[in-house]
Amino acid sequence: MSMNGIDISNHQAGIDLARVPFDFVICKATEGTGFVDRYCDGFIRxxxxxxRKTGVYHYATGQSSxxxxxxxxxxxxxGYVGTSLLALDWEGxxxxQGPAYALAFLDRLRELTGVKALIYMSKSVCRAYDWSGVAAGDYGLWCAQYADSxxxxxxxxxxxxxxGTGAFPGMAIYQYSSTGRLDGYDGNLxxxxxxxxGAAWDRYANPGGGADEPSVPVTAPPAAPEKLAVDGSFGPATVRRTQAYFGTVVDGIVSYQPESNRKYLYSAYAGCWQFLKTGYGPGxxxxxxxxxxxxxxxxxxAGRDTVLHMQxxxxxxxxxxxxxKTVSAWQSWINSH
Known part of the structure; x- marks a missing residue:
């Protein structure tokens, strides 16, 4: 039996996961020792x-240890340990730095969590290095190889x-395309x-299988959000709820909106919609x-075209x-989704 899935990061900011078909998603969480992907938590939640099944991965830089x-x-x-699969992204x-660096990561993570993470690498890297120590540690392989673009x-x-896959007996997960196209998203995946x-996925995430307490306290599944007041004002609560729904950063701010579009946004609450008097910014x-x-x-x-399509x-x-009336309709819609 198998499952289909995607892996995403800040490069897919704005993706509406509710519209995309997938059995699992693995999200970038960190990189090196100084970067946290701010979109990860929204994606996972x-x-x-x-x-759906979830996983989080770390992009190694090889610049420390x-x-x-x-x-x-x-x-x-x-907060994800015990509920999400863990993985090390080994590329670039x-x-x-070689397998010893990767093994040090995997072993230390296992000490901290009790979880044996997967390691992601290309098929060529599998065969170019001696991964026998990692394979002997029973760390599963998430392998990448593409037939074409x-x-x-x-x-x-x-x-x-x-x-073959070198020292690894096989692949737990196979990434076979970076130009995937799925309904609900207009970019590559x-x-x-x-x-x-799904049961095997859960065992990767929590080897205890639920019989014991997870190795560290985990974040409880998010409770159903409170209903928005249907008041017709696109204010902080509606902005945050909309951001959470789409998996973007939840900060209550609609950034970089041109002042010239304000006339189309009668019910946009000025305290959280950022209108620029000059220029346009990234939106x-x-x-x-x-x-x-x-x-x-x-x-x-957000201008007239956006509003017309929204209506x-x-x-x-x-x-x-x-x-x-438009904002009230949006508040009612998002309350039911």
Missing amino acids: TAAGLG GKAEAEYFYANIK GAVE SPTGYQASPWTDDG DLNIAYMD SDMVRAMQRRFGAAVDGW AFLGVAQDGSMGP
């Missing part, structure tokens, strides 16, 4: 709320060469097949996610102005 990177990863993912500059959907039997069922990830959902042009700036999506009068 959204996926967990959808009842395996132990130090493991401790940094652990410090930032304690870290590769030249052509866009593809999920594949039940993706191509792989017959050259990494596509993976996990050669396991808002939340707005980009909304535009994708409504089928509007995706630029991060069409909600089935309210299309006058191009985000007034109280």
